[in-house]
Amino acid sequence: MNKKLKKTYKFAYKTSLYLTLFMTLILGVFLYLLQAFDIIYMLVFAIATYFVSFLTIQHRVERFIYRRVQKIYDDLTLLESTSLRRQPITTDMATLTRQIDKYAKERKIEIETLKVREEYRKEFLGNVSHELKTPLFTVQGYISTLLDGAKDDKALLDKYLMRANKGVERLIYIVKDLDMITKLEVGDLSLNIKAFDIVDLVQSVIELLEMKAAKKKISLIFDRDYSEPIMVMADRERIQQVLTNLVTNSIKYGKEKGTTEISIENLIKNKVIVRVTDNGEGIANNNIPRLFERFYRVDKSGSRKEGGSGLGLSIVKHIIEAHDERIYLESELAVGSEFSFTLEKAK
Structure with a gap:
């Protein structure tokens, strides 16, 4: 047998020891009765018996376990038998149990993931x-x-x-x-990345949606006067779509005579962050993790009256991520919401 013996093979060690002691005892009694007792002969016999017993038991038990476990793998297809073959089968049941438990947990996670996706x-x-x-x-x-x-x-x-x-x-x-x-x-939608003034773009979006906001008596404002342009590197058309969707959502769920404010701040040396803040109805914490999913609606009955495809925030998230940027959301029910996203500054 070419397999390297391991200290974990306790079953073979102990069983071989028991057999050796039993066989040596029998032989000793037999030789004693024949009046031919020899201590050296007894030691040689004990050593030979131990090694033969160990090798035989180890080999047979490994084959027995492998065949039984392999049959379970093949019949139930719960585990990957190919992974098992890459490791030697051990007679240490604790080790074997840990291996099977590991594979079973991995399969369980896969099954649970598939259920969530389904x-x-x-x-x-x-x-x-x-x-x-x-x-x-x-x-x-x-x-x-x-x-x-x-x-x-x-x-x-x-x-x-x-x-x-x-x-x-x-x-x-x-x-x-x-x-x-x-x-x-x-990744099939190409982005036209170029430098543009984000202040000018925000002003354009405000002018575009002023009448829509006025119908709900919502004030749509910049947080302050920006005397200097702020140049960023992005797809101007897509960022306009992001701002339009965020401001439209803010108006849709804003309260009458409320406010929607847009601000631009320096985040780090090469980044700016654009914030869209309102004092509308806000979003409950349990809805926030799913808010950017396709067709997910916080208020399924009321939101449909407002129109839209139910895809606005999902599009916003994908556009920002396509720019390798991040989008953030902070909201408190009955207080308001703030959506913000980062953009790279133009050099």
């Missing part, structure tokens, strides 16, 4: 189905009404066609956002 997949498909069927049923309803005779009424024809068109526009909006997220996730 739950996420089911929830995602359910959300996609819900988001798509609402505008689809709307379009179908108006078209069916027109086909049933309402088309003969010119006023109803124009009205229903306009509403059906809004449903189609919502579908297109959702599909475009899904396509963008997919491209961002697989």
Whole structure:
């Protein structure tokens, strides 16, 4: 047997010792009765018996354990038998138990991970189905009404066609956002990185959304006057989309006569941080970890009335991460929220 003997082979050691003592005792009694007792002969016999017993037991037990454990691996496919073959089978049951327990825990973690992913997949498909069927049923309803005779009424024809068109526009909006997220996730969306003035971009977003904010009597402001430009390196169009989504969300969930404030601060030598802060309804702690998931909504009933694809924050997260930057969220229920993200300064 070519395998190196280990001190952990207690079973073979002890069993061989018991056999040697028993066989030597029997031989000693036998020789004593024959009046041929010889201590040297007894020692040689004991040593030979011990080694033969040890090698035989070790070899047979290893083969026995290996075959039984291997059969469990093959039948139940709970463990990776190929990994077991890379290690010698030991008769030390404690070591063997630790090895099996290690593999079992690894498989358990894999199974739990797959279960989590499966739950996420089911929830995602359910959300996609819900988001798509609402505008689809709307379009179908108006078209069916027109086909049933309402088309003969010119006023109803124009009205229903306009509403059906809004449903189609919502579908297109959702599909475009899904396509963008997919491209961002697989790294297929190229970024046009160049230097631009982030102060000018923020001002543009404020002007774009001023009327939307005014409808809820929300003040949309810069935290202070920025007399000097702040140049950053990023994709201007994508960062504008990030700011637009964050400010739109702030207005959507802001309270009437509230405030949404945007600020730009130096973070470290080569980084700035852009903050969007409001005093709206805030977000509960249990919702924060999932807030950037696709289609995840804090208030599933009320948020749908506000429109949108449910993908805004997920797009924000993916765009910022595509720039190798970080996005942060601090929020307190009934107090307000602050979304912030970093950008690299232009040299």
